[in-house]
Amino acid sequence: MTSASFFDISGLAYLLAMVVYIFYLALRKNTLGIIATTVTIFGFVSQSIAFIMRWADSYYLWTGSSPESQFLTSLLRSAPLRNLYESLVFFVWCLILIHLIIEFRYKIRTLGAFITPVAALTLAFIDLSGTSKEIQPLIPALQSNWLLFHVLFSFLGYSAFGVSFGAGVAHLVMLTETKDEKPYIFWSIVVGVFLIILVAMGIDYLSIAGASTEELIKNHFLKSTFRSSSDGVAAVSYIAGIIAIYLIWRYGLGLKKILCSFSISADMLDEITYKSIAIGFPLFSLGGLIFGAIWANQAWGKYWGWDPKETWSLITWLVYALYLHARFMAGWRGKKVAILAVVGFVTVIFTYLGVNLLLSGLHSYGSG
């Protein structure tokens, strides 16, 4: 079997796990929970095998062109973390890892119902968009021992933040009572924008056949809808977007009923949000900022250069620092901190994808 088939198996496993987790949440049957966990572990193992096989393939590719390179160096240089495809896959792997850790350590199984959909959707997106899966050679800027550690810790952090985002949104949904309060409007817009961008990217994909994800996002991002050269199409897209947000706002309270029927408490969601940030923040500080700075100093001769990617990771770090201070020192609770957690992950997404796609800078290889 090839790395790709193990990868497909893991995608299917996460999809199945998602369904079982949701049933577990609804029916509260312990057996279902155990099945869901088992399927997730199965998917995780399968994805790990796929990851290792891909690593091995690219190891042979590297030693093929640099036969003089030592074993450890070759191993580090061939880590499959070189482009958008590989990093998205790795993000899913980290997300599931963090989820499994939280599940076993804190005995919280309900979280699976929120995390496996993210994992399954990301993998589906990768597969559907036909992202280039070919192993690409490593460009000189990335040939450093720091690559693995910088990316590993950053993504473990991102994944933990992803968990806090899911829990934070769910928390906001549970805490808001009326349609005219600001937190309610906030979450309905955030959820709306997320869905609209996903749909718009889907339309991009359908209308421009054969382009790789990199090209699609870089050159055609929302060009079939909001950024269309035809003013009519753009106008219709905006109207459709506004209607979609309006509908989410109008019927969003229904979501609260669904969540309440799953017997999740607001306190639990708050705790999950906090705990994942408490895991993500130190990991991201170490991997994203500290390792990043050391590497930048070795490669570019400056540990900090206010490059857009650096600046956005600082912004992310500041937002989560704000969350921690607001929660512990200023005593913020409930909606206010949940909003901060959601804003934090929006900055994470921007740091990870937005900077590479929309802004220029030294980190440009992250997009290709």
Next chain:
Amino acid sequence: MKDKKESEDIKPENASPQSSSASEAVSEDKKKTTIIDAIWNFLASVKLAIWTIAAIALTSIIGTIIQQDTEPANNIKFLAKLFGDGAAPTVYNIFLKLGFMNMYQSWWFVSLLILLCINLTVCSIDRFPKTWKLVKLPLRPMQDNALRALPIKKEMTVKSSLSVVKDEISNSMSSLRYKAFTSSGDNHLQLYSEKGRYTRLGFYVVHVSLLLIFIGAIVGARFGFRGFLNLPEGAFSDVAFIGEGKKIPLDFIVKCNWYNTEYYVESDTPQKFQSELVIIDGGREVMKKVIEVNSPLTYKGITFYQSSYGMLPNSAGEFVLKVAGRGSEGKISRLRFGDTFEIPGTNTKGTIIDFSPALGRDPQTGKLFTYADTMINPAVAVQFNENGKDTLKGWILKRYPQTGNMPDGSKIEFLDYWGVEYTGLQVSRDPGVGLIYLASIIMAAGLYMTFFMSHKKVWVKISEEKGAVRIIAGGSASKNKLSLERDLDKILAKASHSIEGRSKK
């Protein structure tokens, strides 16, 4: 979340009379607040921290959208898209005045950073004595009802004597590295201990590391420099440049022997950008290194980074060929355009008649053409001549050595077209880097203390009841309550195991 850090610090289970009198003293102070106190309290406040952090985060966005330190035209073009062609120059001028074109060095952004630093320092100075007092406060034995109210509790009854149980519990506690204190009553006693009390200082450690980073940045800005130097192959320099024509003396000479881009096999993806640099100090060659993107050269605190490369305009270089007759070792010859070389052991001569920096073949017509003006796929055309008669003419490619294999078994390798490229070096000295690295280590330690270590307290009450000994163990932890529960289980299991063992003897 139950482990609200602040409340735990303010109201510990073992609140002593001293700490309540301390809080009275604070409230008395408040009555006599002077302006200085008011300023101090403002600078120490969490509110200021929250606003400053939010302001830095928000304003930082501007500099990621507007290109920093660039030609005005770039940003005017960008602003024209947002505000229209007419308004763009006006908006540009307003933004320029606000410092947006170089905003991370602007007075207001630097002021925000300094404000955060002051806030960090004042807040830490303000709070540290209180926290230190709490950390230093000895743990006290716990009242019965408080012990019962603890969130984590284990109970057990054994047939043994008070003193035996005390010994064994104390042993098993110390084996888990809980150093036990004892308080004795009539027919009961209590063993209590805590672990990781210093974890509460973790966030101070993080704050200190942030201050060190600021200091490191200031040291770097004040005593360091960041320049560049473009060195043609074979050239040397004793200065570097900062900005337009401003020179920085190096105190030694740096020379570039050669520059080379290496490509992956059968692909135009670069694998390595490398230059061989030589340092000449006091007339002697003291250092020689091939630098690459992630592998710079440092001499006397000044570091040279491989940063760019390019072709020199209108330059004629040397063709470096390795010519080998059939079965003989190759000899290196350096030739100019139009020069002729001999293949040893034959009557064949070769003349360099053409050069292409990037030779490609059109897949449809099969015609050769030059597809780039940088040295992506350098090739040299050689006209061969045997006994005065022109024979073969062919291209020899640097990246494809087999193109130099001759029908008669001799070999010509095209090693380099030397002297036509320059290496672009980033030259910098930053004496603050050491502080930054130190701060990084301190920050990692502080983060670990704050987020992954837990302050655990354990109380074990042992009482004799009707010939049996009753053990109640309870505890509290600032984080990771499960691990505390495991600790309690281990303490009891180990102790009961040894007690059983003793009673059998």
